Structure formats: structure tokens, C-alpha cells
Amino acid sequence: MAVIPVDIAGRPYEVRVGAGLLAELVPHCRGRLRKRGVPIVTDANVHAAWGHVLDAALGESGHEPRWRILPPGEASKSWDQLAATVDWLLAEEVERGDHVLALGGGVIGDLTGFAAAIVKRGCRFVQLPTSLLAQVDSSVGGKTAINTPAGKNLVGAFHQPSLVLADLAVLDTLPERELRAGYAEVVKYGLIGDPDFFAWCDEHGAAMLAGDASLREYAVAHSVAAKARIVAEDEHETSGVRALLNLGHTFGHALEAETHFSDTLLHGEAVALGVVLAARYSARRGLMPRATAEHVARHIAAMGLRSEVSALRLDCDGADLTAHMLHDKKMDAGTLPFLLMRGIGETFLAKDVELGDVAAFLDEELRR
Ligand SMILES: NC(=O)c1ccc[n+]([C@@H]2O[C@H](COP(=O)([O-])OP(=O)(O)OC[C@H]3O[C@@H](n4cnc5c(N)ncnc54)[C@H](O)[C@@H]3O)[C@@H](O)[C@H]2O)c1
Ligand SMILES: [Zn+2]
DSSP: OEEEEEOOTTOOEEEEEETTTTTTHHHHTTTTOOSSEEEEEEEHHHHHHHHHHHHHHHHHTTOEEEEEEEOSSGGGSSHHHHHHHHHHHHHTTOOTTOEEEEEESHHHHHHHHHHHHHGGGOOEEEEEEOSHHIIIIITSSOEEEEEETTEEEEEEEEOOOSEEEEEGGGGGGSOHHHHHHHHHHHHHHHHHHOHHHHHHHHHHHHHHHHTOHHHHHHHHHHHHHHHHHHHHHOTTSOSSTGGGGGTTHHHHHHHHHHTTTSTTSOHHHHHHHHHHHHHHHHHHTTSSOHHHHHHHHHHHHHTTOOOOGGGGOOSOOHHHHHHHHTTOTTOBTTBOOEEEESSTTOEEEESOOOHHHHHHHHHHHHTO
């Protein structure tokens, strides 16, 4: 097992990564399960695959699991499900010192974390991430949110979990498409600031995705450590360091919006395309060699992710895509900061990017 500390001032916690952690939930949560009833929020897919493990682990130690099982999918990050979950926590008589368990992917983690942030002005929660994306990204760092008709993640709070248990065994039931999509957030850490990790991904990424247990532990633990460092330095995304985690996300978000956040493109798949676009746009601006951008594109393709926007056969042009960017949360007084690259591991925030130039670049990419 790997243990990664997240040194948030005033509220430090640990991320533990290893196979079989759910079965050992009770000793890991020592001191946090104060009552017989333990509230757990999950979705129906995850409950079907792993609910019995928590039932057994909690039952053996005299606890009673209290399940709230939501429909799988992004639609559960809604006002309605938030209200229902908060009402349920109140009915369960959760107190501020109690812990709610969030067992699932990023959807369950974000919704449960937000509910925990606001019930009685904040109760504690434990993240039990079950998707690769949630293990390497969303369960760590305390961003919680729901979606509204105006857009994704527009309402939320910073609320740190008190423990994260990333059980690598659960990845065995994660659909392969979800696993690959989550990988985009893994390789992102290499591209942001860690060329050695990108080289590791080049060498071992395929075997890791194929299921090698020790490679999985390394990939998840290394990714979590990178996120923990960034979050400890810039918890509330004020200094710009945390913003680096959005590499590929401005392009990716535009593609998700253009495909109506549908199954056409999972978030991680959009990020993979976005990372390639950020690399190619950086090369086009003369910031790094074209060959480096193509290295990134080849790596993404080799991991079974789409690297060419043209293959999506979108019925739109570059300006349609940049129009989506205008609604980005990161818009700041009329300008959109863009994450560009000077090389692998050298991502930086550029504030002088003209959306018209980005649109012209995207026109070329859409027709490649
Ligand atoms: N808070 C953050 O910092 C942060 C960061 C990145 C993404 N997010 C959010 O995360 C969400 C995406 O998360 P996600 O990709 O995990 O999606 P998700 O939670 O919808 O999970 C993806 C699918 O996999 C299923 N699943 C999850 N784990 C499984 C398992 N072990 N076995 C079988 N099926 C399993 C789920 O039921 C779902 O159908 C988005 O809402 C995004 O906004 C948040
Ligand atoms: Zn992401």
C-alpha cells in the first residue's frame, strides 16, 4: 500500500492506495465510524459490483451500512439529487462530527462531498473512489460540485475529505472505456510538470491499462502525489498553480459542449483530445517543436484514446468551438487564460491567446 499525505493547512489527510482496501475499510477508518449506522452514497453500478464488500466489512464489526443508491451518470450531479441526498443525511441524523462515505466515481464523490459540505454547515466525509479518474484526480483536493442548466460544476464548494481510500481491486469491474478515459488525467501529470513520468507512461502505460497490478499502484500513487503537491500549494486555485491541472480542459470542454456532454465523448476522452490540441497549438505558436506535439499525439493514440478531432466528424467549425470557451468558468474579466506547453513537463498559463487564432487553428484540426 502507498500512503500519500495531502498537507492542507489545518486539515491534512491521507490518500491510501492499494488492492483490497475496501475489505479493510473499518480498520482504515478507525475512529471515524462513531455510530452503528454508516451512511454510504453510491451509484447502482458500483453498488452492484462492490456493495457486498462494504456490507461484509461493516457487518463484521457490528456496523450497519445505510445505503443511498443513485442512478449512474452525470445527471445525478443535480440540484434534485443534492437536495434529496441532504434530506436523507438529515433523516439519518448525521452530525457534524460524523463521516459519510462516498463510494463511486467522480459523480458520486462530487455530489456527496458537496452534500457533506452543506449539511449542518459541514460534516466529514471519506472518499472511496472507484473509477481511475476519481482515484487519480477527483477524490483528492476537495473540489465538490453539481451541474446546473447553465453549465457543469458551476455550483459547489471546497470541502476536503478526511481520508481517501483508493482500492485498486475495484478497477477490475470498471468498463474499459472508462479506464482509458481516466488515463488521460494520469498522463496529464507528466505533461504538466514531470517529464520523467511522461517517459514512464510511454514505457508502461499500455501494460498498466492491461491490468498489471504493481504498475497500477505506481501510476495511481504517483498521480495522487502530484495532485497532492499542487493542492497543498494552492488549495483554492488562487495562485495559478492549481490551474495547471486544467491542461487540455479548455479545448476538451469545448468538445464536450459541442457533443452536448453525451456518450459521444467521455470527459477523459475529451481531455485526451484537448491535450493533443494544446500541444499542437503550442507548437503552432513556436513554443515547442512540432515533433514534441506529435509525440504527445502518438502516445495518446497508443493508449487507445482518440487523438484526432477530425475523426469525430463534428458538424461545426473552429469558431463554434471557441464560442463554447466563452462560457468557461475560467473566464476572467473578458480574457480566457490558456494552458500551453514549452515542452513535455513545461506547461504554463498564457494570458495573451486570441480566440480568433485558436479558431483558425481548430479549423485546420477539424479538417486534418
Ligand atoms: N472534483 C474534482 O476535482 C473533479 C476532477 C475531475 C472530474 N470531476 C468530476 O468527475 C465526474 C466524472 O467522474 P467519473 O469519470 O468517475 O464518472 P462516473 O462517476 O460517472 O463513473 C463513470 C461510470 O463508471 C461506473 N463505475 C465507476 N466505478 C466503477 C467500478 N469500479 N466498477 C464498475 N463501474 C464503475 C459508474 O457507475 C459510471 O457509470 C465529472 O462529473 C467531473 O466533473 C471532478
Ligand atoms: Zn478532468
